[in-house]
Amino acid sequence: MTGIATGRALRPTAKVLPEHARGHNRSLVLQTLYSALGAEVGAGLSRADVARETGLTRVTVSDLVAELIDEGLVVETGPREDARPGKPATLIAVDRDAFQIVGVDLADHATFRGALLALDGEIIRRAELPLAGPDGVTATGDAAVAILDALVAELVGAADRPILGIGVGSPGVVGPTGVVLAAPNLGWHGLPLREHLAERFALPVVVANDANVAVLAEHGLGGGDADMLLVTIGHGVGAGLVVGGMAINGSRSAAGEIGHVVVGTDGGPDCACGRQGCLEAWLAVPRLRAALAEAPDEAARSAVLTAAGQRLGIALAPVVGALDLAEVVLTGPEDLVDGALITATADTLRARTLAEFHGHVQLRRSDLGQDIVTRGAAVMVLSARLGVS
Numbered sequence: 001m002t003g004i005a006t007g008r009a010l011r012p013t014a015k016v017l018p019e020h021a022r023g024h025n026r027s028l029v030l031q032t033l034y035s036a037l038g039a040e041v042g043a044g045l046s047r048a049d050v051a052r053e054t055g056l057t058r059v060t061v062s063d064l065v066a067e068l069i070d071e072g073l074v075v076e077t078g079p080r081e082d083a084r085p086g087k088p089a090t091l092i093a094v095d096r097d098a099f100q101i102v103g104v105d106l107a108d109h110a111t112f113r114g115a116l117l118a119l120d121g122e123i124i125r126r127a128e129l130p131l132a133g134p135d136g137v138t139a140t141g142d143a144a145v146a147i148l149d150a151l152v153a154e155l156v157g158a159a160d161r162p163i164l165g166i167g168v169g170s171p172g173v174v175g176p177t178g179v180v181l182a183a184p185n186l187g188w189h190g191l192p193l194r195e196h197l198a199e200r201f202a203l204p205v206v207v208a209n210d211a212n213v214a215v216l217a218e219h220g221l222g223g224g225d226a227d228m229l230l231v232t233i234g235h236g237v238g239a240g241l242v243v244g245g246m247a248i249n250g251s252r253s254a255a256g257e258i259g260h261v262v263v264g265t266d267g268g269p270d271c272a273c274g275r276q277g278c279l280e281a282w283l284a285v286p287r288l289r290a291a292l293a294e295a296p297d298e299a300a301r302s303a304v305l306t307a308a309g310q311r312l313g314i315a316l317a318p319v320v321g322a323l324d325l326a327e328v329v330l331t332g333p334e335d336l337v338d339g340a341l342i343t344a345t346a347d348t349l350r351a352r353t354l355a356e357f358h359g360h361v362q363l364r365r366s367d368l369g370q371d372i373v374t375r376g377a378a379v380m381v382l383s384a385r386l387g388v389s
């Protein structure tokens with residue numbers, strides 16, 4: 001199994017014709033049931049509801065539902081309680097406990113985090129391991145892989161249901177086959193991480209860039225739009241894109257790598273890459289914290305955050321304009337992102353795009369908090385294994 005392929009819809013939305021019809025229709029039925037999951041306790045859909053929502057015939061739906069029940073993915077939850085005359089319809093729902101998923105977040109520069117999740121994305125158990133050993137040295141290369149192995153082993157060991165798969169959000173550029181092409185902070189270059197974990201744990205594994213994983217969480221679980229950009233503000237700055245409901249990876253798997261895009265033509269702070277005025281030099285958390293520490297008063301602090309927000313707005317405006325995005329979501333520390341920074345980003349974005357087309361763009365901070373990559377990794381497994389999100 002590979003990562004989320006470029007150009008593949010995250011969710012099936014319509015009927016297709018013969019060759020791939022059965023698998024597609026199965027995903028369509030499962031997605032319809034999955035979308036209804038957790039709406040309310042005791043809820044569920046009847047087979048007739050599913051036929052209506054998917055446009056499939058009742059015979060096809062009954063046939064596919066029988067298959068899904070045989071596999072344990074779908075269960076009958078009882079008769080519909082309503083006042084309609086006649087025999088009440090039997091409701092069906094995805095069994096959230098049919099499988100569990102391991103989601104792993106390697107985005108933090110000091111700690112690897114992971115969780116065991118139910119099929120509906122609820123976190124059952126969390127685990128984390130520091131990258132620094134007792135000697136205070138931060139693990140890189142094979143030592144960092146060993147820490148990841150230990151974290152995954154703990155979560156796999158804690159599962160009390162079959163595991164659907166392991167999803168990993170890694171920093172750096174990740175190729176479509178789950179090879180980490182370059183994650184400099186971890187000392188990983190050309191590391192076949194998906195293959196390594198799949199062999200070690202004998203489970204399906206999906207690996208993708210952390211920001212690309214985070215945008216899947218926002219799209220799948222956080223109420224995100226079908227055309228959205230998510231910007232991660234952390235040790236570095238990255239972005240993930242969903243356009244027309246599809247995850248975008250780019251020609252070299254580096255879509256969303258905006259951290260070292262130079263913003264403006266007026267220079268700017270020195271960047272670790274050797275140039276001046278990269279987005280990361282304005283916006284990365286360590287840079288912001290350092291600038292804020294030097295600010296003498298509240299007005300100066302606000303000016304630091306406003307400048308960072310403006311630079312982000314300048315970088316995003318052409319992207320929003322070119323792709324006609326509906327929504328831009330920021331993740332990062334609340335005390336930095338909320339307030340002057342996000343206000344300046346919104347103002348700059350509006351000033352630099354056409355109000356007629358882009359005035360409706362929503363800009364907000366993600367509500368998914370620290371679990372966003374872990375949960376996005378689970379969405380990635382759901383999409384790859386079941387065709388739902």
Ligand SMILES: [Zn+2]
Pocket residue numbers: 259260261271272273274275278280
């Ligand atoms: Zn740079």
